[in-house]
Amino acid sequence: MTIVSDANLAVPEGGTPAMAVRRKVLIGLFGFAALLTVLRPWLPEALIRLPEAMLLPWSDWLDVGFAWVQNDLGLIHVTREIASWLGFLIDAAANVLYGKSRWPNFEAMPWSVVAGCLAVLGYWLGGWKLALLAGGTMVWTALMGQWKWAMETMSVIVVAAPVGFAVGLLIGILAWRSARFEKAMRPVLLVLQTLPFYSYLLPAVIFFKVGPTAASVATIAYSMPPMILMTIVGLKKVPPEVVEAGKMAGCSRWQMLRSVYIPSARTEILVGLNQVIMLALAMVVLTAFIGMPGLGAKLLAMMNSFKLGRSFEIGVTIVLLAVTLDRLSKAWVVKQPEHFEKGTPWWQRHILLLIGVATFVVFMVLAQVIPILNEIGRRQSLSMGSEIDVAIKGFLNLSWVKETTGFIRWFFNLWILIPTERALLYVPTAAVIAVVTGFCYALGGRRPALIGVLFFSIVAGFGWWDRAMITLHSTLTAVILAMVFGMPLAVWAARRETWSARMIFVCDTAQTFPSFIYLLPAIMLFGITPFTVILSILIYTMVPVIRYTIEGLRGVPPELTEAADMSGATRWQKLWNVQLPLAMPTIAVGLNQALIFAFFMVIIAAFIGTRDLGQEMQRTLAGTQLGKNFTLGFSVVFMALTFDIAINAWAEKRRRILGLA
Amino acid sequence: MNPVISAKNVWKLFGPDPESYLKSMTAGHSFDDIRADGYIAGVKDVSLDVSKGEMLVIMGLSGSGKSTLVRCFSRLHDITGGKIEVDGQDIMGLKEVELIELRRSKMGMVFQSFGLLPHRTVLQNVAFPLEMRGQDKHSTRDRAMEVVKLVGLEGREDYFPRELSGGQQQRVGIARSLAIEPDIWFLDEPFSALDPLIRREMQDEFLRLQAMLGKTIVFITHDFDEALRLADRIAIMKDGAVEQIDTPDKIVLNPATDYVAKFTEEVDKARVVHASVLVEDGSMGKGEPVAADATILSLARRLINDAADVIPVQMPDGNVKGMPRQAALDILLGEAK
Ligand SMILES: Nc1ncnc2c1ncn2[C@@H]1O[C@H](COP(=O)(O)OP(=O)(O)OP(=O)(O)O)[C@@H](O)[C@H]1O
């Protein structure tokens, strides 16, 4: 008990001078905002929104800049060259996976061969469970008649993930070698991680033309940042004595890197690979928006035409695929080499490789004899799309279901979403900026506050203020609701070891699902309405909220909770006074992640029909307005980064105060 | 004979800008003064020579700078001030390729915390330095196998480090450092994780190798008995400085500082001091001379039974000299209070 309250209250009565200043600044900022809002009816228009005349033509400037880089600097030639290489690789993968008529001109690999070999791979990496998961996913995909779509999706991943991995590794190594390069890299990575996916798609389309090549470029760019970060982390963590051992062995620099650093950083590098694969899957599904065929495109089409049954089946496939890829790559991370007893014959050492080859051959042959093992046609598939569709729609039409969903929708729209959105749009720009600044100042102090002013002023200067506010509104409402629903759940689960473990397992699994998937349940329940947007973000962001809350609460040292027990605290008192304060820094990390996720998701949800930045970004896809796309995209980036910086600063400070750092 | 390693006024400071700090520092700054300025003196003004074939043992409390000094010798640390010569070459002046060459051909090091490469088997770890200098596969394998056998790990050559016990891992580290047959061998507490039996065996093996190959060895240990068994000379460090560097006998008989005296307090002097150290000019004494390298403890029976004042000692140069019995008895029984 005492430890916590000391940390909270280690301040004299009335506060230190620094606290007095802080209070004054906050009162000033919030007072200013309140005053502006109250006086709004009497304010001249120019004080409410930045007048058009004052907006700088950012989009045009950017367009000029892009055109210059593209044509005069000749970037387009470079990208053409890259495009031809990538296109060649993807075509080759497409030929092997689904028989696209390109080099090397094989026939499509029979689905049973892929399923069999993946099962063997799964067994090698993680035993029967993984074998079943990997094989089962493939069988399901084939049986549902989605094989070709899945392979279209995979053909991009099998090219994009290795390229993203390799380039990320390379950049990571360079950043590790040169502190200056790393320093320059950090903000770029931050921006890349908050950039809405449309800002990946449009440049890809402009430089690489619509289709798989552009899709793979967007996918590579999107999946690379964590690889870079993990590489840096891993290389920095190599124990000094291992490095010294390498030096004493007389390694040259290259030998040092190849034989000492990279193998020693294996775990982090493979974790990076896992992330690359998962992000690649998430992105490749979204490239449906630039006409990339595959599971994502089908899902988009089905959702657009409200075919819930088919959407559901495709959703299941994507989820299974995600879980399989995640588990396989994670199993590889933890798989450690083990020695064989002396004198083990060659075939025994490589038994699984041999079984893999045998599986390949056997299914190859079988597929020639039994056509159904080669390809499952639409007629033969077990898809029950229309039946499920009828079932879901029937269920939704049950009067009590209809009433419930109708009520929820009505309640949230009328009492929460519409009023708060109106209110936010009513508030003058300067007042919003003042509030955000105050918020950043309260959380992180001066630096985050300055960043807040700067970033939000830039957003205002970009000229998409109202749309930005709608985006911000959806994001904040969804995250707040996610906390309202998620935190109690997490607090409840954190009470028991088993529940926590189960809950974290569910969250970890859910976190691997491509974000696009989260639209599905929301659309199913509530159709295509504004509330659906909020709901999908809400579900998506609840995952990190719950996960980190549990982790934070479970991470409280047992001595402290025991001390609270011994001082006769009730469960509530213990939660309020000991567990939550100590868990707060971790919870804040979850909250931060939730916000970033929300900003990403809100843009995806735009295709349901919102009036925010996302909708406008989606429109840019049809043309070549790169400048406009980027001003929109960076409006999101700057808002997201403001919160990211403030919350991180707070968490860091808290951690230091609590001695958890 | 030229020393193999020669250190002159070597400094190693840790901190934000050690070079300029050292330049601006007034002479006679103590360890604590330096610390108050925000620097740690890992090595503080150390001068010593190690001659060819010598085994120098470094002792001192934890944090006294033993590992740091040895790291300076192998240039794992760049020193802040002073000069270190190895085989007459200033190692701070070596280019990267020359340094790599020096380590590949002449130096071996056993690390306090082993520093094994986790992704390589025992055999691959041992073969690592050979591989790095581009030796052909076949001879690499043979040589690695040979040293693996030498440290008693035969049969475990395909294990990975994490499948081995601490002591076994340490032996892999020793084997690896031996693989290239270094002339100069740095050992940072190489036997700390071994059980007493194997420890003894390794020490014997060590002495055998030393007698056979005549390597120059710098050896760090916390165990005085080990030091006594192995050392030609012992250096005792405190707060980065060498308090005394001398033969074991002299260190126990004439400690240079209170710290050294305290350090050697618990040592049974009779087991350390040799007859040759106590001889005095003058009377040679009578009877059968004892060997010069016999410890006082081993002469206990003679010292008690022989009533003569002076006991003859057969010195290595062929002369016989006399050892006062009383002085030897004082050492054996402790001085009369
Ligand atoms: N890389 C470093 N950076 C900063 N200080 C260091 C560094 N390496 C060593 N030191 C400091 O130098 C001093 C001497 O450390 P050293 O490792 O040489 O001690 P040691 O005598 O080998 O101790 P032990 O018996 O515990 O191994 C210690 O105070 C240590 O904290």
Ligand SMILES: [Mg+2]
């Ligand atoms: Mg040490």
